[in-house]
Amino acid sequence: MNPQPNNFGTPAAESSSTGALVIAWLFVGIPLAWGVSQTFIKALTLFQ
Amino acid sequence: MADNSSSLLDRSRTIAGPGYNRWxxxxxxxxxxxxxxxxxxxxxxxxxxxxxxxxxVDAPAPTDWSPGQIGWIFSIAIVLLGLSAAIFGKWLERVGPRKAMMAAALCFGGGFLIGSLGIHLHSLVLLYLGYGVLGGIGLGLGYISPVSTLIKWFPDRKGVATGMAIMGFGGGAMIASPLSVALMAHFKSTGTLGVAATFITLGIIYFLFMQFGVWTIRVPADDWAPAGYVPNAEHSALITSGNVSADNAIKTPQFWLLWVVLMTNVTAGIGVLETASPLIQDTFSKAAMGGGKFVTAAAAAGFVGLLSMFNLLGRFFWSSASDKLGRKVTYAIYFALGIALYLLIPTLGHNLQLTLYVVVACVIISMYGGGFATIPAYLSDLFGKYQVGAIHGRLLTAWSTAGVVGPLIVNYLHEGRKAQGFTGASAYQTVFYTMAGLLVVGLLANFAVTAVNEKYFEKGPVTPQGGGH
Known part of the structure; x- marks a missing residue:
């Protein structure tokens, strides 16, 4: 089975730009950082 | 339209073009x-x-659900995680990660929606079927769907790659916990204490969030390799050059040894996680500390948060370290160090050494997380990358087993000690010693792992499409 022609979400001759990389990592990194910061704040109560 | 959307999910439509950045x-x-x-x-x-x-919440009605009934929702979800990963693993290898991720998103999001209906109608069965069964299937499919893809993209850094993904599983709880609390407060006036509306909202949010993964995932072309990568340059007897199918893998002693390795490591970790809050409050209680500073419920919640962070960090740290140390050595560290720390922790409790106690618990939990994150790379080393996702799926039944057996062992031993009149750190002593014993079993199983016999290897070239039936 051969790859299909280009379309949204399909294999293209993708040159993954730095911008795409930054956006992708921010998309998952921001919620993760928020969750970690909330947990860290909670963890601090152990040392108070 | 239907045909188009269907084909967009096919493996063939996810093959990355030249120049694609694997990161x-x-x-x-x-x-x-x-x-x-x-x-x-x-x-x-x-x-x-x-x-x-x-x-x-402080005064439940007699007709309200009991903690035991509610506890089954989580247990069913975890059991279904393991079962669905085992059952659908080969299908996943055949259809590719995008279709599997879409199925995971539909099941996981749909589980919340059906669960919400169950809450609204006060039907526990609907909640079990929705969040437990359907959501649990979503968990299993979602958990294993990116694993083999990551291993194919990062043959030179399998531990780093799978560690990053599985770290996300640990991080997910950190996001969900404060988010759920905030949503329940926001929807409080809508009835059911805001839980039904929160379930609907979470179902939609998670479905949409998972769509990012669905539409951005790519698999490498069959002939792709990282620049400068030399296959099997590691020169380790435990890194195979062959490929073993999922059906053959379960016929090998290595699969079952790793099943024991994962089961014992997870069970031992649950020993601490399951009891973390009461454990530290009982051990460093007002009575035990005399005039000293004791651990309050709020501080215990902080301890649980700290353990969550080390669970997350351990997944990335240990899995990445295994790329350098080797998987067998890394698991030997988990077990040998774990045994020593489990034997030490009751003594630290008796001596009221809070700081050391916390440090030891954090290291134990980091290795619990590390055990989850390192296992896909261990499987790939032993069985090849051909059907590693499906093999991983089958191995996750060890997690389901540990998820049910672990808390049972802990509660049984703890309650038994309490019935004998033991309090504080003493009430948990047998729990820790039993966990150390379990780790000895895991250490021996890991020690027995050798290279897979070549008779189990696939003959000739293998393709993902040919992998499933």
């Missing part, structure tokens, strides 16, 4: 794992779900 794949995997990691934050719903009739 775009871990965020796609993280989008799935960050969502499904929510399951470990399910405990935030326990009290509200137990007070839907009375409307007061």
């Amino acid at each position: 775009l794949v871990p965020p796609a995997a993280l989008a799935i794992h960050l969502a499904i990691g929510q399951v470990y934050a399910f405990s935030v719903f326990k009290k509200p779900l137990g007070a839907l009739i009375s409307g007061n």
Whole structure:
């Protein structure tokens, strides 16, 4: 089975730009950082 | 239209073109794992779900669901995680990660929606079927869907790549817990203490969030390799050059040895996680500390948070370290160090050494997380990358087993000690010594792991499409 022609979400001759990389990592990194910061704040109560 | 959307999910439509940056794949995997990691934050719903009739979490009505009934929701989800990963693993290898991720998103999001209906109608069966069964299937599919793809993209850094994704599973709970609490407060006036509306909202949010992974995931072309990568340059007897199918893998002693390795490591970790809050409060109670500073309920919640962070960090740290140390050595460290620390921790409790106690518990939990994250790379080393996702799926039944057996052992031993009149640190002593014993079993099983006999290897070239039936 051969790859299909280009379309949204399909294999293209993708040159993954730095911008795409930054956006992708921010998309998952921001919620993760928020969750970690909330947990860290909670963890601090152990040392108070 | 239907045909188009169907074909967009096919493996053939996800093959990356030339110049694709492989570092775009871990965020796609993280989008799935960050969502499904929510399951470990399910405990935030326990009290509200137990007070839907009375409307007061401090005074449940007789007709409200009991903690035991509510506890089964999580247990069913974890059991279904393992079962669905085992059952659908080969299908996943055949259809590719995008279709599997879409199925995971539909099941996981749909589980919340059916669960919400169950809450609204006060039907525990609907909640079991929705969040437990359907959501659990979503968990299993989502958990294993990016693993083999990551291993194919990062043959030179398998531990780093899978560690990043599985770290997301640990991080998911950190996001879900405060998010769920905030949503329940926001929807409080809508009835059911805001839980039903929160379930609907979470179902939609997670479905949409997972779509990022669905549409950005790519698989490498069959002939792709990282620049400068030389296959099997590691020169380790435990890194195979062959490929073993999922059906053949379960016929090998190595699969079952790793099953024992994962089961014992997870069970031991649950020993600490399951009891973390009462454990530290009982051990460093007001009575035990005399005039000294004792551990309050709020501080115990902080301890649980700290353990969550080390669970997350351990997944990435240990799995990445295994790329250098080798998987067998890394697991030997988990077990040998774990045995020493489990034997040490009751003494630290008796001597009221709080700081050391916390440090030891954090190291133990980091290795618990590390055990989850390192296992896909261990499987890939032993069985090849051909059907590693399906093999991983079957191995996750060890997690389901540990998820049920672990808390049972802990509660049985702890209650038994309490019935004998032991309090504080003494009430947990047998729990820790039993966990150390379990780790000895794991250490021996890991020690027995050798290279897979070549008779189990696939003959001739293998393709993902040919892998499933």
